[in-house]
Amino acid sequence: xxxxxIRGDSEENTELLxxxxxxxxxxARKLTTNEVEEMxxxxxxxxxxxxxxxxxAEKQKFIGKLNTE
Numbered sequence: 001x002x003x004x005x006i007r008g009d010s011e012e013n014t015e016l017l018x019x020x021x022x023x024x025x026x027x028a029r030k031l032t033t034n035e036v037e038e039m040x041x042x043x044x045x046x047x048x049x050x051x052x053x054x055x056x057a058e059k060q061k062f063i064g065k066l067n068t069e
Contacts, residue, residue, distance in 0.1 A: 041066075 008014045021028035048054030
C-alpha cells in the first residue's frame with residue numbers, strides 16, 4: 001500500500017482530485033484540521049523517539065497532558 005498526501009488551497013481543485021482518485025479506484029477523503037494536527041504530533045513524537053530526543057516516559061507524560069486538555 002502506498003499513501004499520498006496532497007494539500008491544496010482551492011476547494012474546487014481539491015474536489016477534482018478527489019473525484020479523479022476515486023475514478024482510479026483509490027480510496028480518498030479530505031482530512032479535518034484536527035486530523036492533520038494529530039498526524040503532525042504523532043510524526044513528531046516518532047521522530048523524537050527515534051532520535052533519542054524524547055524517551056518513552058517523556059512521551060507518556062506528553063500524551064497524558066494532551067488527554068487532560
